[in-house]
């Protein structure tokens with residue numbers, strides 16, 4: 001599989017990473033633990049060498065499953081673990097909190113759940129606007145000097161926020177949403193990251209399943225699923241997105257003899273993301289991995305893609321519904 005260096009951290013990984021939000025179960029209609037562990041093993045068998053997770057995914061469950069999967073055999077040494085800090089929860093209520101004491105507690109919890117001594121890439125999940133970025137950056141740098149993390153990243157950050165981090169620490173990566181339907185970072189974060197040698201780990205590369213080609217107009221999502229509230233999956237707008245997927249599927253087959261899922265992931269990589277995160281939770285979902293490699297998009301295909309998007313999606317939506325509240329609750 002294609003590989004890439006993550007910034008100047010010295011870490012290297014395959015350009016497809018496994019995402020584990022769905023494996024955590026919460027907001028994805030529950031999890032099947034045996035399938036989750038089998039998916040992590042299947043990912044490693046297929047050459048994936050970075051697993052992205054977070055404490056918030058299933059309130060610790062995704063990290064526990066990653067830890068359990070890697071504890072079998074000598075798998076830990078074959079992958080980079082990328083986890084996150086900066087989101088806490090009380091009951092079902094999620095809030096941003098990157099204060100030094102909170103982040104320290106989170107780090108110890110993550111190390112325990114992941115059954116490891118060191119986290120390869122530690123990312124701030126969402127910027128905490130009530131804690132100075134410089135303070136969070138300095139706290140993470142302390143963890144790095146203690147040998148508990150190897151590299152530092154951020155997620156869901158503006159270029160100004162990345163700049164504030166970079167004033168204090170070497171920033172290895174940024175993790176923004178990026179897929180054929182959610183392209184906001186092309187105007188700022190993507191060129192900024194390329195200019196400053198910051199790796200881009202693209203999340204929701206399949207637009208939460210829309211770009212797999214498996215969803216139908218009558219596909220129903222449970223009340224507890226993120227897609228139940230995601231505006232792209234509602235009413236007339238959902239049908240427009242599905243029509244765009246049909247167009248992209250036809251193009252993928254005709255031009256490259258691959259499924260639309262492979263076109264979607266190839267596009268993310270060819271646009272300049274370092275790594276595309278693929279949220280799989282059953283082993284067979286990773287079967288099309290071979291179709292992503294060995295070819296590249298050409299200018300004609302890019303023009304056709306843009307024409308399909310322009311034909312069907314008149315008001316492209318960014319995933320702002322994912323954003324946690326900006327202010328900490330009074331606890």
Ligand SMILES: NC(=O)c1ccc[n+]([C@@H]2O[C@H](COP(=O)([O-])OP(=O)(O)OC[C@H]3O[C@@H](n4cnc5c(N)ncnc54)[C@H](OP(=O)(O)O)[C@@H]3O)[C@@H](O)[C@H]2O)c1
Nearest residue numbers: 019020021022155203204205206207208209212277279285
């Ligand atoms: N930093 C952040 O704030 C942030 C936010 C979101 C995501 N992420 C990271 O990015 C990762 C990926 O993003 P994502 O989970 O939002 O979504 P995604 O990768 O765009 O889509 C995931 C969904 O696609 C479906 N899928 C995957 N492979 C499939 C296949 N071969 N056939 C049919 N369906 C398939 C699955 O849906 P079913 O479950 O219906 O099968 C899966 O849950 C996450 O797991 C997480 O690690 C980070």
